[in-house]
Amino acid sequence: xxxxxxxxxxxIIFGRGTVPQIGPETAAFGSRALLVYGRESIKKSxxxxxxxxxxxxxxxxxxxxxxxxxxxxxxxxxxGIAKVREQRLDVxxxxxxxxxxxxxxxxxxxxxxDGDVWDFFIGKKFITAALPxxxxxxxxxxxxxxxxxxxxxxxxxxEKFAATSAQLYPKVSILDPExxxxxPPSYTAYGxxxxxxxxxxxxxxxxxxxxxxxxxxxxxxxxxxxASCERCLADPCDFGGRAALMWSATLALNGLTGAxxxxxxxxxxxIEHSLSALYNVPHGAGLAVVVPAWLRWRLRQNPARAARxxxxxxxxAPDAEQAxxxxxxxxxxxxxxxxxxxxxxxxxxxxKIAANAHxxxxxWRLQDYTPEIIADILALCR
Amino acid sequence: xxxxxxxxxxxIIFGRGTVPQIGPETAAFGSRALLVYGRESIKKSxxxxxxxxxxxxxxxxxxxxxxxxxxxxxxxxxxGIAKVREQRLDVxxxxxxxxxxxxxxxxxxxxxxDGDVWDFFIGKKFITAALPxxxxxxxxxxxxxxxxxxxxxxxxxxEKFAATSAQLYPKVSILDPExxxxxPPSYTAYGxxxxxxxxxxxxxxxxxxxxxxxxxxxxxxxxxxxASCERCLADPCDFGGRAALMWSATLALNGLTGAxxxxxxxxxxxIEHSLSALYNVPHGAGLAVVVPAWLRWRLRQNPARAARxxxxxxxxAPDAEQAxxxxxxxxxxxxxxxxxxxxxxxxxxxxKIAANAHxxxxxWRLQDYTPEIIADILALCR
Numbered sequence: 128x129x130x131x132x133x134x135x136x137x138x139i140i141f142g143r144g145t146v147p148q149i150g151p152e153t154a155a156f157g158s159r160a161l162l163v164y165g166r167e168s169i170k171k172s173x174x175x176x177x178x179x180x181x182x183x184x185x186x187x188x189x190x191x192x193x194x195x196x197x198x199x200x201x202x203x204x205x206x207g208i209a210k211v212r213e214q215r216l217d218v219x220x221x222x223x224x225x226x227x228x229x230x231x232x233x234x235x236x237x238x239x240x241d242g243d244v245w246d247f248f249i250g251k252k253f254i255t256a257a258l259p260x261x262x263x264x265x266x267x268x269x270x271x272x273x274x275x276x277x278x279x280x281x282x283x284x285x286e287k288f289a290a291t292s293a294q295l296y297p298k299v300s301i302l303d304p305e306x307x308x309x310x311p312p313s314y315t316a317y318g319x320x321x322x323x324x325x326x327x328x329x330x331x332x333x334x335x336x337x338x339x340x341x342x343x344x345x346x347x348x349x350x351x352x353x354a355s356c357e358r359c360l361a362d363p364c365d366f367g368g369r370a371a372l373m374w375s376a377t378l379a380l381n382g383l384t385g386a387x388x389x390x391x392x393x394x395x396x397x398i399e400h401s402l403s404a405l406y407n408v409p410h411g412a413g414l415a416v417v418v419p420a421w422l423r424w425r426l427r428q429n430p431a432r433a434a435r436x437x438x439x440x441x442x443x444a445p446d447a448e449q450a451x452x453x454x455x456x457x458x459x460x461x462x463x464x465x466x467x468x469x470x471x472x473x474x475x476x477x478x479k480i481a482a483n484a485h486x487x488x489x490x491w492r493l494q495d496y497t498p499e500i501i502a503d504i505l506a507l508c509r
Numbered sequence: 510x511x512x513x514x515x516x517x518x519x520x521i522i523f524g525r526g527t528v529p530q531i532g533p534e535t536a537a538f539g540s541r542a543l544l545v546y547g548r549e550s551i552k553k554s555x556x557x558x559x560x561x562x563x564x565x566x567x568x569x570x571x572x573x574x575x576x577x578x579x580x581x582x583x584x585x586x587x588x589g590i591a592k593v594r595e596q597r598l599d600v601x602x603x604x605x606x607x608x609x610x611x612x613x614x615x616x617x618x619x620x621x622x623d624g625d626v627w628d629f630f631i632g633k634k635f636i637t638a639a640l641p642x643x644x645x646x647x648x649x650x651x652x653x654x655x656x657x658x659x660x661x662x663x664x665x666x667x668e669k670f671a672a673t674s675a676q677l678y679p680k681v682s683i684l685d686p687e688x689x690x691x692x693p694p695s696y697t698a699y700g701x702x703x704x705x706x707x708x709x710x711x712x713x714x715x716x717x718x719x720x721x722x723x724x725x726x727x728x729x730x731x732x733x734x735x736a737s738c739e740r741c742l743a744d745p746c747d748f749g750g751r752a753a754l755m756w757s758a759t760l761a762l763n764g765l766t767g768a769x770x771x772x773x774x775x776x777x778x779x780i781e782h783s784l785s786a787l788y789n790v791p792h793g794a795g796l797a798v799v800v801p802a803w804l805r806w807r808l809r810q811n812p813a814r815a816a817r818x819x820x821x822x823x824x825x826a827p828d829a830e831q832a833x834x835x836x837x838x839x840x841x842x843x844x845x846x847x848x849x850x851x852x853x854x855x856x857x858x859x860x861k862i863a864a865n866a867h868x869x870x871x872x873w874r875l876q877d878y879t880p881e882i883i884a885d886i887l888a889l890c891r
Contacts, residue, residue, distance in 0.1 A: 128686075128752035130524025135517070141769065142512025304510075337749035340733045340756050347725035354721065367719035370510035374722050374769065383765075387523065387756065 128338050129389030134293070135382050137273045141302045141374065143366075146177050149220065149263050150185030152299040156259035157218025159188050161211055163231040164222045165195040169265065172309060178222050178263060190214050192234075198403045198410065199226040199233075201281045204244060207234035211258070221262040221297075225269020225321075225410075228262050229277040232295045235260050236277075239294075245281060247290040250490055254292035262300040267307055267373040268318030268411060270325060270380030272300035280404055285483060287400035288490065302377065304369035312360055315372075316461040317411025319356035322376035323349055323454075324395055324414040326384055331425060331432055333388035345384050346439040351375040353440070356461060395421045397491055398501060401483040408470050415463030416470060419455035420507035426451070467508045477505045510720050511771030516675070517764050519655045523684045523756065525748075528559050531602065531645050532567030534681040538641035539600025541570050543593055545613040546604045547577040551647070554691060560604050560645060572596050574616075580785045580792065581608040581615075582664045586626060589616035593640070603644040603679075607651025607660075607703075607792075610644050614659040614677045617642050621676075627663060629672040632872055636674035644682040649689055649755040650700030650793060652707060652762030654682035662786055667865060669782035670872065684759065686751035694742050697754075698843040699793025701738035704758035705731055705836075706777055706796040708766055713807060713814055715770035727766050728821040733757040735822070738843060777803045779873055780883060783865040790852050797845030798852060801837035802889035806882075808833070849890045859887045 140148055153160060160182060169175045182189050192207045210216070211234060219238075221231035237244030239256035246252040264272045271277065275295045280287040310318070326345045352375045358368025378384070385391050395417050402413040422433055430447035437443035437450025459465045467474060481501040488496045522530055535542060542564060551557040564571050574589045592598070593616060601620075603613035619626030621638040628634040646654045653659065657677045662669040692700070708727045734757045740750025760766070767773050777799050784795040804815055812829035819825035819832025841847045849856060863883040870878045 128524070128749060128756065130527065132520065132522050134520035138514065138516035139768075140514050142510070145512065337753075339736065340730070340753050340760070343729035343733060344726060347722070347729050351722045351725060367510060370769070371719075371722050374510065378722070386521075387752070 128387040129335055131386045133382055133386045135273065135296065137296045138299045139273060139302060139377070140299065143303060143305055145301050145303050146174065146263055146306070147181045149178055149261060149301055150181030150187065152301070153182060153218055153220055153261045154185040154187050156261065156298055157216070158186060159214065159216045160190070160218045160220045161207060161216045161234065162189050162191050162220045162222065163195060163207065163227055163234065164193045165224070165227050169222055174222065174263070174265070174306065178220070182220065187218075190216060195223060195227045195230045197226050198280050198287065198407055199230040201245060201279055201283070204230055204233040204237060204279055208237040208244060211238040217258060219258050219260045221260060222265065224264070224266030225271045228264075228269070228271040228297070229279060231260050231262070232257070232271070232277040233279050236290075236292065236295065248279060248281070248288035254290065254294050257292070257294040260295070260297045262297045263306070264300060264302050264373070265306045266310060266314065266318055267369070267376040268321040270322070270377055272297060272302065273377050273381040278400070285404045286486065287404035288487065302373055304366055304373050307369050307373060308364045310363070312363075313462055314409070314411075315356060315359050315363070316463050317409050317415070318376060319352050319372065319411070319461065320415040320418070320458055320463050321411040322352045322379045324418050325380040327418060328393045328395055329385040329388055329391050330436065331422070332392045332394065333385075333390065335387070335389050338388055341384060341387055346436070348375050348379050348384070349440050352379070353457065360461060392493055393491065394493055394496060397487050397493055397496065398484050398504060400487060401480045402470065402472065405480060405483060406470065406472055412464050412470065415458040415465055416467060416508050417504075419451055419458065419465060420504050422451045422454070423507050424504045467505070474506070477502050480505055510769040511717055513768045515764055515768045517655065517678065519678045520681045521655060521684060521759070522681065525685060525687055527683050527685050528556065528645055528688070529563045531560055531643060531683055532563030532569065534683070535564060535600055535602055535643045536567035536569050538643065538680055539598070540568060541596065541598045542572070542600045542602045543589060543598045543616065544571050544573050544602045544604065545577060545589065545609055545616065546575045547606070547609050551604055556604065556645070556647070556688065560602070564602065569600075572598055577605060577609045577612045579608050580662050580669065580789055581612045582662050583627060584664065586612055586615040586619060586661055590619040590626060593620040599640060601640050601642045603642060604647065606646070606648030607653045610646070610651070610653040610679070611659040611661060613642050613644070614639070614653070615661050618672075618674065618677065630661060630663070630670035636672065636676050639674070639676040642677070642679045644679045645688070646682060646684050646755070647688045648692060648696065648700055649751070649758040650703040652704070652759055654679060654684065655759050655763040660782070667786045668868065669786035670869065684755055686748055686755050689751050689755060690746045692745070695844055696791070696793075697738060697741050697745070698845050699791050699797070700758060701734050701754065701793070701843065702797040702800070702840055702845050703793040704734045704761045706800050707762040709800060710775045710777060711767040711770055711773050712818065713804070714774045714776065715767075715772065717769070717771050720770050723766060723769055728818070730757050730761050730766070731822050734761070735839060742843060774875055775873065776875055776878060779869050779875055779878070780866050780886060782869060783862045784852065784854065787862060787865060788852065788854055794846050794852065797840040797847055798849060798890050799886070801833055801840065801847060802886050804833045804836070805889050806886045849887070856888070859884050862887055
């Protein structure tokens with residue numbers, strides 16, 4: 128096990144009927160909130176009204192900032208920062224999935240900074256302050272509700288970049304699995320693929336062969352994502368299934384899986400970010416394509432880890448190729464795309480995608496991933 | 510899965526060479542520290558000097574409060590509170606295992622209160638404030654380094670009671686596995702028994718049969734405690750083994766295992782506390798006696814959970830009796846006592862022990878445990 132620091136101060140309020148707590152929990156941090164959300168669906172479902180009532184009852188004034196898209200964009204973040212400044216808001220409330228929460232984080236950091244918020248994503252500046260953030264989660268996937276990271280797309284530059292800071296941990300996140308009963312099968316599956324990808328980045332890229340607590344924990348999380356996703360697809364209103372998927376996805380990227388593993392990297396996300404940036408594919412769908420391909424490429428260097436994955440997650444004999452086949456088949460079975468063709472991305476675009484991903488490789492210190500190597504991996508996405 | 514709140518703000522600094530960080534990490538919370546520790550061993554090992562230097566270098570003045578015993582006592586807590594008040598200290602630094610950290614917590618809470626600190630343990634008052642606490646851990650066992658609980662013995666009344674408050678989470682805990690290289694085999698084993706008992710209290714007493722994420726996590730922790738304890742006994746300086754045991758024991762009682770399980774209880778600890786209170790046996794040794802007996806008694810109502818334990822931890826067929834046998838044999842194999850006789854406690858004392866435990870049953874809301882039932886369980890400690 129390698130040295131690590133683990134310090135996750137987010138308060139999780141989990142379970143049925145917990146949404147009204149967003150009022151007093153937010154009021155503890157501010158009295159003038161920017162409410163960030165996505166599409167109109169939270170108005171139809173009544174969640175928007177429930178949150179507005181809770182905030183009003185707690186004495187929190189609200190300015191609204193809806194319209195977050197999947198693969199949330201920089202221009203919308205900047206518009207949110209402008210609202211915060213104009214109206215002197217002091218707390219950000221996110222109601223939605225990872226895209227909404229990441230937008231809220233970017234607004235929170237950008238509002239507390241002098242320069243342009245994109246400087247944080249290109250590594251030009253570090254985040255040293257942010258407005259407090261509270262969240263109501265509506266999608267089991269990204270893990271942003273209990274971590275310090277965010278991903279935003281600069282749509283003018285086709286760049287989907289990430290930034291991290293301890294300032295970005297939400298103060299409070301409310302996780303009511305019932306809010307995900309209406310998530311359609313496709314996004315339920317993409318969310319599961321996202322959560323599995325988060326675990327696999329740590330599981331596959333760390334070079335510490337003596338971290339048994341973490342390995343066991345990660346294998347359990349993947350098993351639980353698989354089992355709970357299948358329950359949710361069979362019955363979208365299976366509370367236990369939705370609860371297990373939601374909590375697994377949160378734990379998959381809250382810092383515990385990677386604590387003690389030493390150097391880890393996010394090469395699968397690096398490549399997927401280019402698919403999302405260039406073709407606006409859902410992040411989890413892009414990952415379902417990239418993850419098996421990256422694993423297959425990885426086997427050339429390190430088959431042992433994938434073989435262990437196959438044993439512990441799928442109950443297979445220790446065979447790395449079989450493990451990758453099993454994961455790819457499972458992604459396909461739950462309705463995820465598993466090839467570029469299924470994303471309607473022509474193979475002729477591979478050089479363009481590789482060049483885009485390579486620009487992120489520099490920032491993420493993944494320089495070993497040359498455009499040629501990235502193209503090799505993309506060629507396996509079939 | 511049941512509703513829960515998870516909010517653990519302790520910062521963990523884990524790994525080799527991390528002890529000097531106790532200086533700046535403590536200085537962030539105060540400039541006049543009470544240094545709480547146990548026996549002279551930390552002076553011989555050089556740890557005491559290392560901590561004193563780190564605190565001095567960070568500008569933290571230190572008053573010392575050594576002499577914490579295993580099964581730490583109330584009189585020593587009160588003496589620590591008196592020092593804090595007389596010398597107007599503002600932060601508590603614990604260097605030791607669970608007994609030392611629990612003493613530090615009790616001093617931290619008692620120093621911030623008007624009345625007597627024991628009121629918190631008998632449920633007469635709630636803890637609403639405490640001085641900040643930082644810790645350097647020297648024993649993998651109790652989990653106190655990352656939780657909100659404490660256990661103190663009122664030696665005048667033969668009462669070993671517990672108290673909990675969010676105020677008691679240490680601000681920072683430093684976990685260097687190398688500090689445990691010198692822990693003797695017996696206490697290494699007792700620590701493992703303690704950690705396993707912590708997991709089993711949640712695993713066995715919760716009535717939620719749909720908490721798969723937590724069940725998987727708990728089984729992984731028990732497997733890791735077993736495997737890592739064996740490594741430590743085979744080679745006390747096996748860093749990976751010490752690290753896995755330390756991190757497993759911390760995770761076993763930091764709130765994650767029980768989050769979402771709904772009502773759980775600590776009946777095994779309740780009974781063990783009477784053994785410690787009356788006979789001053791090491792807590793982990795007492796648990797190694799009580800846990801298999803309680804499990805055996807429990808099978809009459811709920812054999813399924815123990816059967817699952819046997820499958821997932823010991824690779825057995827689903828048979829509850831076999832599972833208990835396997836755990837008891839393992840405790841015995843690593844050098845723990847597994848009967849009252851091995852603790853030199855006569856069976857004739859069972860009524861006295863049962864009466865003592867029953868006084869705690871009222872406070873812990875375990876009224877179903879009549880003196881007769883507790884005596885039945887104790888009769889199985891053979």
